[in-house]
Amino acid sequence: MTETRPQPLPQTPLLQVQDLGIRFGGLHAVRDVTASLQPGRITAIIGPNGAGKSTFFNLISGFYQPTSGRITFRGEDITRLRTHEVVGRGIARTFQTTTIYQELSVLDNAMIGHRVRTRAGLLDALLRTGRERRDEEESRAGALRALDRVGLAGQATLPAGALNQEGKKRVGIAMALASDPHLLLDEPAAGMNPEETVNLMGLIRDLVSGGLSVALVEHKMSLVMGLADDILVLHHGQKIAQGTPAHISRDPAVVEAYLGSHAHGGQMGQEQAGRTQGTGVNHA
Numbered sequence: 001m002t003e004t005r006p007q008p009l010p011q012t013p014l015l016q017v018q019d020l021g022i023r024f025g026g027l028h029a030v031r032d033v034t035a036s037l038q039p040g041r042i043t044a045i046i047g048p049n050g051a052g053k054s055t056f057f058n059l060i061s062g063f064y065q066p067t068s069g070r071i072t073f074r075g076e077d078i079t080r081l082r083t084h085e086v087v088g089r090g091i092a093r094t095f096q097t098t099t100i101y102q103e104l105s106v107l108d109n110a111m112i113g114h115r116v117r118t119r120a121g122l123l124d125a126l127l128r129t130g131r132e133r134r135d136e137e138e139s140r141a142g143a144l145r146a147l148d149r150v151g152l153a154g155q156a157t158l159p160a161g162a163l164n165q166e167g168k169k170r171v172g173i174a175m176a177l178a179s180d181p182h183l184l185l186d187e188p189a190a191g192m193n194p195e196e197t198v199n200l201m202g203l204i205r206d207l208v209s210g211g212l213s214v215a216l217v218e219h220k221m222s223l224v225m226g227l228a229d230d231i232l233v234l235h236h237g238q239k240i241a242q243g244t245p246a247h248i249s250r251d252p253a254v255v256e257a258y259l260g261s262h263a264h265g266g267q268m269g270q271e272q273a274g275r276t277q278g279t280g281v282n283h284a
């Protein structure tokens with residue numbers, strides 16, 4: 001996909017959600033969320049386990065259809081678009097390391113990312129239809145550019161399964177970048193050690209310096225404080241705060257939510273017990 005998209009005007013939010021909500025039966029997983037994401041920034045979405053973070057991503061990426069509200073991306077209403085249409089507008093989500101094809105080369109994985117994101121689906125990507133063959137060179141070029149961006153150009157011919165966890169995560173990011181998105185949604189996978197996590201945060205920073213905007217669900221509060229430009233805090237499906245890390249760490253509602261979830265045995269932003277350390281809201 002080589003269409004060039006005009007850059008957003010300064011001051012125009014990249015993404016806006018207005019009164020966004022979704023119910024699953026009686027449960028309001030996301031409720032009345034109104035928020036903006038600015039271009040050229042890293043926006044972190046945090047909140048206790050069950051706060052609605054993943055659901056929020058699923059709504060933005062078109063995986064779920066909201067039961068209320070509106071989503072606007074670069075001035076266009078994308079509320080009712082399907083996942084591949086959302087990708088076509090320039091929003092991509094990183095592939096989980098579990099969806100990487102271990103036996104295929106790093107390059108083939110990145111090419112699959114290109115096709116999944118720009119075509120009808122995975123089956124289409126795996127079955128080489130005539131159209132796919134015609135698009136092969138374009139896919140290869142896009143995939144190679146994406147691998148270069150994530151620092152994997154030198155490993156393109158290796159089987160993806162030969163990479164360590166950080167390398168696989170980079171492949172997952174490359175698969176998403178192959179569609180040349182404006183906005184990357186990233187929900188870090190479990191199983192990264194602290195050094196790998198720091199490396200990946202450096203990569204995210206570099207990508208943003210290169211013009212990408214990133215929204216990420218981050219489990220480690222301390223990393224969010226050091227990395228994010230803007231933090232959106234969800235609690236029980238609702239937005240309770242949005243602002244800079246300094247602002248958020250002083251917000252009484254955030255501190256309350258954090259302490260409340262802590263009292264119930266879960267630290268804010270820590271969804272998998274034992275995976276993280278030092279996630280306290282004051283550990284900035």
Ligand SMILES: Nc1ncnc2c1ncn2[C@@H]1O[C@H](COP(=O)(O)OP(=O)(O)O)[C@@H](O)[C@H]1O
Nearest residue numbers: 024027029047048049050051052053054055056
């Ligand atoms: N497909 C679904 N069907 C029913 N309930 C769901 C579904 N997806 C999420 N939920 C519920 O919505 C709430 C928010 O979940 P989620 O967005 O995964 O939270 P988080 O990512 O912040 O931990 C939880 O109570 C969860 O059980």
Ligand SMILES: [Mg+2]
Nearest residue numbers: 053054055271
């Ligand atoms: Mg989640």
